[in-house]
Amino acid sequence: MGGAALTLTAKTHLLGLRLYALIGISVTLLLALLLLVIFYFRSALRRQTRVKHASGMISFSMKEIVVGDLKRVGVEKAGDGGKACCSSGDASSSSSEVKAAEGEMRNIGWGRWYTLSELEEATSAFDRRNIIGEGGYGVVYRGVLPNLSVVAVKNLLNNKGQAEKEFKVEVEAIGKVRHKNLVGLLGYCAEAAKRMLVYEYVDNGTLEQWLHGDVGTFSPLTWDIRLKIAIGTAKGIAYLHEGLEPKVVHRDIKSSNILLDKQWNPKVSDFGLAKLLGPDSTFVTTRVMGTFGYVAPEYASTGMLNEASDVYSFGVLLMEIISGRNPVDYGRPVGEVNLVEWFKGMIGRRQGEEVLDPLIEVQPSPRALKRVLLICLRCIDSDAHMRPKMGQIVHMLEGDEFPFRTEQRLTRAGEINSSNACSTGTKRSPLTAHKSGDADEERQMCR
Structure with missing residues (x-):
């Protein structure tokens, strides 16, 4: 043992270092080199993992889908053999x-x-x-x-x-x-x-299921609940149109895309057809998409899309909520197949009370019903420029006032008379009023 100890303490020719010191330095250098190699491989593995995850992401450039059809983005994912597809x-x-x-x-x-x-x-x-x-x-x-x-x-x-x-x-x-x-x-x-x-996860199904499914003699969707659903839906769409930049046009507002929770709070879903509209754009031209019966006529004929298209769809949805009828139902008699045409005809014949869903047990007051019926008519105005904004619709649904327009009519003598039979609203020209055919319907409902 003494000889071994003497050997370790003996001086070497390398800088006169003792043997035990030289061994210690060598071991330290080897450990440092080993740690350096481990660190290098771990860094390389992290970089590879980051690339793999990042390659599955999509481009978040909003500008790409402001105008025209959607561009396909390079969505990459690491595949077999390390190749990216x-x-x-x-x-x-x-x-x-x-x-x-x-x-x-x-x-x-x-x-x-x-x-x-x-x-x-x-x-x-x-x-x-x-x-x-x-x-x-x-x-x-x-x-x-x-x-x-x-x-x-x-x-x-x-x-x-x-x-x-x-x-x-x-x-x-x-x-x-x-x-x-x-x-x-x-x-x-x-x-x-x-x-x-x-x-x-929204745990109470869709509005479509509750409106058109088998719910028994009376629907659990009372008038107040239906109004709550309509107001909440309008608020969600209003946020898309007026609370975001760029604004979002949903393009597929319908009852099957309205989810309900246990308290009947609505949530607008399914944004797969949505379009983004920049601050300098009044419309976007695109391929016509949507669900038959809900699509605005001017969008269907021209492909020009903006917020007014969603407003029209919401108007059809509101009619559906009130009446319990599908937007298009070929099982009904001729003249009742298209919900919008039937609805307008009933209002024109002063049969507004008869559009109510018979499954509503307690009917609303005549004033409340007239107010909502008129909101429907304003939303589906054939002149898209005359439709209210979604924020205005929320105000009209929540408020007590009637959302009537102030009419201006030309008399036979060429004089202009202003008709203010109901509460204030947006003015419209006599030409537009005559063109849309809504003026007489609104006037009849004021009586």
Whole structure:
């Protein structure tokens, strides 16, 4: 033992260092080198993970969808063999594009990224028993996350790239929007060709189910509840039109897109057809989309879309809420198939009370009914410029005053008489009043 100790303390030829000191320095250098190698590989792994996640993101440039049809964005996802598949453009991404995607991922500021395996587990492998909605856009599943929160998972059908378009639109339109009457978008999933959106779960079905489903002799939707649903829906749309920049035109307002919670609070959903309208744009020209019976006539004929198109759709929805009838029902007699035409005819014949849904047990007061009927007429005015804004509609639904216009009529002698039989409203020219055919209907309801 003494000989070994003597050897370790012996001086070496390297700078006169003792052997034990030289061994210690060598071990320290080896450990430092090993730590440096580990750090290098961990950094490389982090960079690879960031690129993989960022490549699944989409471009958040609002300018791309302000005018014309939606542009397809390069939604990338790392695939087999380390290759990236792109939905648009070249199959390989430049380093600058990857850096931009990483920046977007860092700055997104809302929601979260869900993996496909997470959503499969939440929905029991997308079990059909968990389906809560189905349509041309895809399928919506009820899902339960590990923290026991319930969500709605919208699995978009990839029909000729439509899933990617709807994914992009919904994220850009309502990704950062928070409003009590708009369904909340919690997160998303984009793996390979899969595009999914994760929403808050609204637990009382759709307005369509409660209006047109089998609810018994009397509907649980009383007049007050229906008015509450109409006001909440109007507030949600008003926020899209007037509370955001760029403004959002929903383009598919209908009863199946109005979700209800247990307190009958409505939430507007399904923004897959939405369009963004910049501050300098009065309309956007696009391919006509929407649901038959709800689409504004001027949009259907010209493809020119703006907020007035949503106002018309809301007017049809309000008629549907009041009457309990579908916008188009081929099972009804001739003259009653189209809800708008039948509704206007009933008002013109002073039979407004007869448009009420017979399943409403307690009818509203004549004054309350007339006020809502007239709001319907104003929303569907054939002159889009004469339709009220959604904020005005909210005020009219909540207020007590009648939303009548002040009419100006030319007499046979050429004199102009102002008719103020009801409360104040927006003035219109005699030509417009005659053209729309609403003036006589409004005057009759004042009596």
